Amino acid sequence: MTHVPSDAEFDPATATIAIVTYNRSGLLTRLLGSIAAMDPKPGHVVVIDNASTDDTTDVVESYRDRLGDTELVYRRMETNTGGSGGFSEGMRVAYELGSQWIWLMDDDVEVIDDGLAKMGKWAPRFKSIQGRRYDYDGSEFYWQYRIAEKMGIPIPFAPASFDSSGYKPMNSGCFEGMFIHRDIVKQIGLPDPRFFIYWDDQTYGWLASRKTQSVIVDEFVLRRTREIKQWDMGIRHMNASSNAYRYYIMRNRAIIKRYYQSLGVYRRVPFALGTALTFGKELIRLVFVERTVRGTSNLFRGLRDGRKIAKDSAWKPMPPLD
Structure with missing residues (x-):
């Protein structure tokens, strides 16, 4: 007998993963492969292609039959609109599909197999949720989840540890893993494409935190797949x-x-x-x-x-x- 989720439960089919990609078909292949291996899977996967000139289109099409019941929606932009424009379009498409939950991510991550289930268990309590991520080398990535509002910058010394609640209040956001409910999107609108890149997700997360209790949860749901030079x-x-x-x-x-x-x-x-x-x-x-x-x-x-x-x-x- 099929179990029908109640209003208080999370239904994975109501979630959409929205991906922004640009000329990184190799990385996109890894991400789509990880989504194909997920259990449970989302109802939709939306890929926004920022006018790539590589084989991104072929890669996306090759996954249509590999995602099972998950519907794959592909949008190729006429020009490169930057991450900001891509996430704005991805949010718009997901919203118009009727998605209750929208999970944003770049093409240089892959999803942990049970990542959607981990995020979904927090969905009955919160409407703006950020999960955690492993870095390229497998270490625990620290994301600056709090901003000093008056200065409009991240607080680098915000505590990294979690208490027994398993979450911490945040007033920021990161499009590499933002999990947000359509009710909040409706209230604050789409991400602003005029940023092109940088500060767009922090600002959007801050706007969300003015409408709802936003949290980062102690759940590892993503893994970075691209090595970046670091200090x-x-x-x-x-x-x-x-x-x-x-x-x-x-x-x-x-x-x-x-x-x-x-x-x-x-x-x-x-x-x-x-x-x-x-x-x-x-x-x-x-x-x-x-x-x-x-x-x-x-x-x-x-x-x-x-x-x-x-x-x-x-x-x-x-x-x-x-």
Whole structure:
């Protein structure tokens, strides 16, 4: 006899995994393979392809029959919209499919076999949930789940350990594993594609935390499959970056500022301090992770272009859905 979940239980078929990929078909193959091996599986898998020029389309099509009853939805963007644009589109497609739960992830992770079951057991209690992730080398990845709201930056010394409750309150978000209910998406709208990359998931998670109790749970559900150059600082790591990231890290501070202003939480001095600390952190990243001082011009260019966003009288935050 088939067991029908009650209102208080989690039904895996109501969940959608939304993936953003760009020219990394080898990594995408590993992720789709891990989803095919999951038990239980989600009702849908949505793949947003940011105009890849490799064999991504063929890889996706090859998995249509391997996912069992899970429906695979493929959307190829006309241009590269960045991670922000991809996640915004992935959220939109999943929402329009009627998904109750949307699980976002990049293409450089794979899902633990029972990952959806682990997330689902928290679904009756919370509507914005972040699971944990193993790093490429198998170590426990530390994600900065709390932000100093007035400064708009992560708190690097937020406690890493969990108590007996198995969860910790968070006021941030990470699109590499964000598990969010459609009710919250409806209230805060889609992720903002104007970020292109960086700060988009932190801002979206912060917006979610203003509507519901957001939590990170002590459940390992993902594993990174791409090695990234790092500076190992013990439990925390600092990853290598790129000139594009450096530019958007600084430019997008202006978008966060506009969201803060729209919600009446912007405070000029602490936010400026947060921007200065961000600038300093990127200089440290250049010197200690990438062993260079080249790239600072991208930080200044980002600050310059951010001023244009700050002065744009037509700028509006993303609207609620429906």
